[in-house]
Amino acid sequence: MVLKITNEKYKDKYMKILNKLPAIALVAALTLGLAGLVRAATATVDLGTAAPFAILAGTPAITESGAHTSAVTGNVGLSPATAAAIGLYCSQVTGTIYGVDAAYTGGGFGTACFAGNPPLSNKTLVDNAKLDLTTAYIDAAGRTPVTIVPTELGGTTKFAGVYASTATTFQITAGAGPLVIDGQGDPNAVFIFEMNADGTGLTVGPGSTVSLTGQAQACNVFWRVDTATINTTAVFKGTILALNSITVANGANIEGRLLARNGQVTLINDIITKPTCTVASSSSGSSSSTTVPGLPNTGVGSKHKNSVSWNIIIPVGASVALSLLYLRKKRAI
Numbered sequence: 001m002v003l004k005i006t007n008e009k010y011k012d013k014y015m016k017i018l019n020k021l022p023a024i025a026l027v028a029a030l031t032l033g034l035a036g037l038v039r040a041a042t043a044t045v046d047l048g049t050a051a052p053f054a055i056l057a058g059t060p061a062i063t064e065s066g067a068h069t070s071a072v073t074g075n076v077g078l079s080p081a082t083a084a085a086i087g088l089y090c091s092q093v094t095g096t097i098y099g100v101d102a103a104y105t106g107g108g109f110g111t112a113c114f115a116g117n118p119p120l121s122n123k124t125l126v127d128n129a130k131l132d133l134t135t136a137y138i139d140a141a142g143r144t145p146v147t148i149v150p151t152e153l154g155g156t157t158k159f160a161g162v163y164a165s166t167a168t169t170f171q172i173t174a175g176a177g178p179l180v181i182d183g184q185g186d187p188n189a190v191f192i193f194e195m196n197a198d199g200t201g202l203t204v205g206p207g208s209t210v211s212l213t214g215q216a217q218a219c220n221v222f223w224r225v226d227t228a229t230i231n232t233t234a235v236f237k238g239t240i241l242a243l244n245s246i247t248v249a250n251g252a253n254i255e256g257r258l259l260a261r262n263g264q265v266t267l268i269n270d271i272i273t274k275p276t277c278t279v280a281s282s283s284s285g286s287s288s289s290t291t292v293p294g295l296p297n298t299g300v301g302s303k304h305k306n307s308v309s310w311n312i313i314i315p316v317g318a319s320v321a322l323s324l325l326y327l328r329k330k331r332a333i
Contacts, residue, residue, distance in 0.1 A: 048132030061085035066269040074274030098126040140224040160189035178209040183216030201225025218275035
């Protein structure tokens with residue numbers, strides 16, 4: 001159907017509106033496309049072979065200062081220090097304890113969960129996990145764009161992205177309120193907190209809480225710091241990538257990983273649970289929990305069933321704009 005306008009007054013108005021439509025359509029398409037790219041810019045941190053570990057440390061030890069009541073779900077590894085310095089018992093670990101030699105004693109309570117050297121493959125496995133930890137640490141340190149936030153994270157809500165502070169530490173205190181990590185309905189939302197200063201890069205106060213909402217998942221939360229201290233009865237979420245040591249005080253509950261490149265990891269009557277990512281099934285609508293070690297840093301987030309395909313919006317918007325431009329020129333002839 002072709003609309004014919006004979007009144008010159010309305011014809012001029014019509015042509016003015018028609019002339020503007022291509023530009024409007026292009027701006028809208030590009031705006032939506034750029035918004036989509038920003039939203040997808042934070043890819044998860046690829047942990048590689050370090051992903052199955054709840055605890056990784058370098059030297060001198062992994063210690064349990066309490067009555068050996070800490071419970072760890074996930075693998076435990078120490079490299080390059082001797083396995084004799086692993087202070088966790090098999091009864092505390094749901095997973096495998098890896099060492100670079102055969103010196104693990106298990107405190108006299110058995111070594112059934114231990115995998116040491118020989119065979120050499122066990123040493124290679126934990127050594128490679130430490131190398132992948134270093135790669136992940138460097139990856140997290142190089143992420144942009146970065147949002148600068150105050151030292152105190154308690155009482156705030158953070159959305160997907162990369163956060164840093166001009167201070168020397170991130171701090172979460174119970175009196176300030178919980179740190180709420182909001183995925184805004186995106187289970188693939190990634191949160192990276194990075195602290196470049198030397199010293200205690202993360203201090204989680206006694207009784208403080210990190211909580212997840214909006215389908216955010218602990219497997220997609222990363223803390224890249226120099227050292228970390230998690231205090232008594234704190235509830236914490238996310239993977240700590242520490243250059244040096246990680247200390248966890250009495251009675252803390254952590255859904256995440258304690259990965260120390262060079263230093264030690266110290267526990268006392270704590271619960272450490274390696275996080276799993278819940279992946280929604282597109283066929284049945286049901287969901288299942290599966291360990292996701294992390295995708296390569298492509299710079300584009302993973303697709304999920306509620307996502308918008310910005311790769312479609314941009315070309316469609318451009319096509320609409322070009323069609324309107326063609327129509328305008330045709331009517332002008």
